[in-house]
Amino acid sequence: MTDQSTATEPSGPGGPPPARARFSPRKRQQISRAVQYVVLVVAAIAVVLFVDWASLAQNFAKPEVARETLPELFTIALKNTLIYSIGGFVFAFLIGLVLALMRLSSVRPYRWLSLAYIEVFRGLPALLIFLMILFLPLALPGFEVPGGLYGQGILGLTIVGSAYMAETLRAGLQAVPKGQMEAARSLGMSYSRAMITIIIPQAVRIVIPPTTNQFVSLLKDSSLVLFLGVSGEYVELTKFGNDLASTYANATPILVVGVTYLLVTIPLGYLAARLEKRQGKGR
């Protein structure tokens, strides 16, 4: 590479001027930026010219169809999405906590069991887990998931979420300084007492930001409930949008449902980021 400073340096006296780059770094940066803007403008013009806006609006943003989604969009679909994902989150959290404690246990088989569960269910696609639940009655005749369709949906999301939650909580538990357990034990608390009153509350605080993100991802995965064959009062947002879109042969409900997801996920994302920042400062 040629010397960066050649552009500003006056050529030395006497000898031939040092080899100069054709453009100075500043010049090169300007050109690169200009090219980027040109590409952007060309792309925008192409989109405007080649997209059939009228037909797109007809298909994705038809006010009459959008109106048809109300009020069920909120009273049924969003409500069910929240039931599935909050339910799944709560159980995933509890099972994740048990798995995390097993992972840190002094009993080796517990550590193995927990590790096996985490590795298996973290490695499987969420859809596959829902399909397994769908076929569960075939594998175990007479067995029924308690809570009907809600129960099945929540079970699926619990399995999907718990493996990740276990890893997050384990990291949280390990992030609590060792001195906390020692102080608690030196006050006469048993191991489990110290875990419950001293360690777990601090670990939970530490993992709030990452678990908020995990809730967002469970909320999105709740769309997979679709594959359990839910209908009527059990539909969640995606199934709801899909059904209406077929009914009206129009994609507007899909767009409406998408916006509804974002109404929940974007604020939660910001909340997680803020909590993370606050924690970074507070500790």
Place this chain on the structure above:
Amino acid sequence: MTPVNHAVEIRDLHKHFGRLEVLKGIDFTVEPGQVVCVIGPSGSGKSTLLRCVNLLEQPTAGKVFVEGVELTHVDVDIDAARRRVGMVFQQFNLFPHMTVLENVTIAQRRVLKRGKTESERIARDNLDRVGLSEKADSYPAQLSGGQQQRVAIARALAMSPSLMLFDEPTSALDPELVGDVLTVMRKLAEEGMTMLVVTHEMAFARDVADRVVFMDGGVIVEDGPPDQVIGAPQHERTKSFLRRVLDPTHTDV
């Protein structure tokens, strides 16, 4: 059974960390009401010895008795035994998610099963003892290091221990805060508390201790009254350690 008149009795204590032998046979007693200061170079095993007294470290061999109860016995109720032994750490180790008052009441409530009003009264009495009654509703992060350490002392005292262990309680403090903590400890000693203190504060050891124990390389090198161990040490290792501590600018490496 050992006679009950020793507050602490340690017999031929050994501790290994893997292949590293940190304590190489410690024999040692503390009588009720005594203040014993443990001094010695870094890595000599002082903290390990202290932590063996309430079994935060499991000894590899040897016996530890507190008030005649053998803590190293396989069937001992270690949680019950620890209630009689308070411990104060170099890093305070207050519970950051609880207020000062909750820090001082939580073990009373959960371990001793004292009621809310009783535990709060005892907590406030002990916060008063360390001069921090007005900080009851603060969180640890809002206090200075010296205040945090005094809360930690109050937290241990609230369990009504018969023995207090201190592991370099002032080493993490800014110099101007050391005095407050030492004053509290001195008061505690005057009230007759049995104390085992690992410290680098030679003035404190000389003034307050009934006995000073000098450790080096995992053994007790010298054990006696402060005038003797600090004032007129017999062993070369003690002498050179004291020279380094008392006159740090003249180290003979």
